[in-house]
Amino acid sequence: MIEYYLVAASSFARDIDMVFDVVFWSVAFWFTLTFGAFIWLIFKFRAKEGVPAQYITGEEKSQKKYISYPHFAVLIFDVLIIVMAVRVWYDVKQDLPPADHTVRVIGQQWAWTFVHPGPDGKIDTADDITEIDELHLQVDSTYHYKLESTDVLHSFSIPVFRLKQDAIPGRVITGWFKPILTGEWDFQCAEICGIGHGIMAARVFVETPAEHEAWMQQAMNQQPGQQSELQLAANAATVGE
Numbered sequence: 001m002i003e004y005y006l007v008a009a010s011s012f013a014r015d016i017d018m019v020f021d022v023v024f025w026s027v028a029f030w031f032t033l034t035f036g037a038f039i040w041l042i043f044k045f046r047a048k049e050g051v052p053a054q055y056i057t058g059e060e061k062s063q064k065k066y067i068s069y070p071h072f073a074v075l076i077f078d079v080l081i082i083v084m085a086v087r088v089w090y091d092v093k094q095d096l097p098p099a100d101h102t103v104r105v106i107g108q109q110w111a112w113t114f115v116h117p118g119p120d121g122k123i124d125t126a127d128d129i130t131e132i133d134e135l136h137l138q139v140d141s142t143y144h145y146k147l148e149s150t151d152v153l154h155s156f157s158i159p160v161f162r163l164k165q166d167a168i169p170g171r172v173i174t175g176w177f178k179p180i181l182t183g184e185w186d187f188q189c190a191e192i193c194g195i196g197h198g199i200m201a202a203r204v205f206v207e208t209p210a211e212h213e214a215w216m217q218q219a220m221n222q223q224p225g226q227q228s229e230l231q232l233a234a235n236a237a238t239v240g241e
């Protein structure tokens with residue numbers, strides 16, 4: 001149901017939507033049933049001329065079943081929801097499928113820094129591509145993220161991926177996601193993190209391999225760090241001659 005309003009752009013988005021749907025329809029079913037019965041009883045047994053009110057204690061077995069049977073039925077729904085939620089939680093948060101790529105995500109008051117792997121496919125190397133408030137991903141690739149915060153609690157939340165994870169100062173939190181649709185979407189820090197929290201927005205770009213390659217080439221030419229590295233290499237080569 002949620003996907004009518006918000007595309008499901010990651011591999012686990014539909015599993016999470018399914019849990020939401022089961023919770024929503026279970027609650028909708030019991031809400032309609034109980035309030036339907038409640039309103040029907042109010043009208044059926046409303047005050048009538050010459051009919052005295054009857055006092056029912058609800059203590060007799062024949063009366064108690066109207067409480068205990070629905071109670072057990074609701075418990076069955078609860079167990080169903082818990083089993084589904086734990087399975088999805090395990091797949092999304094406990095399990096860590098092998099990564100095609102890793103990105104480093106750093107929250108600070110009040111911007112996101114994304115460190116992408118360069119052409120060598122690894123982070124923490126000289127060709128890393130660092131972008132502020134722009135996360136560039138390749139479609140159908142499994143990503144690990146290394147989430148950090150330099151100051152206070154932030155929340156890395158990409159609604160189209162159904163991804164949400166707090167960033168905690170002093171910790172590096174590893175998680176995963178796999179974008180399955182190409183497109184561009186906004187996202188926003190989801191933890192009140194100070195006066196500028198409301199402007200701590202970013203944009204995710206999910207690209208085809210060709211588009212991702214083109215972005216990488218363009219970004220490599222723009223990275224100040226990269227240019228000086230290349231310049232240094234060129235200078236070193238010249239000195240060596």
Ligand SMILES: [Cu+2]
Nearest residue numbers: 154189193200
């Ligand atoms: Cu924040």
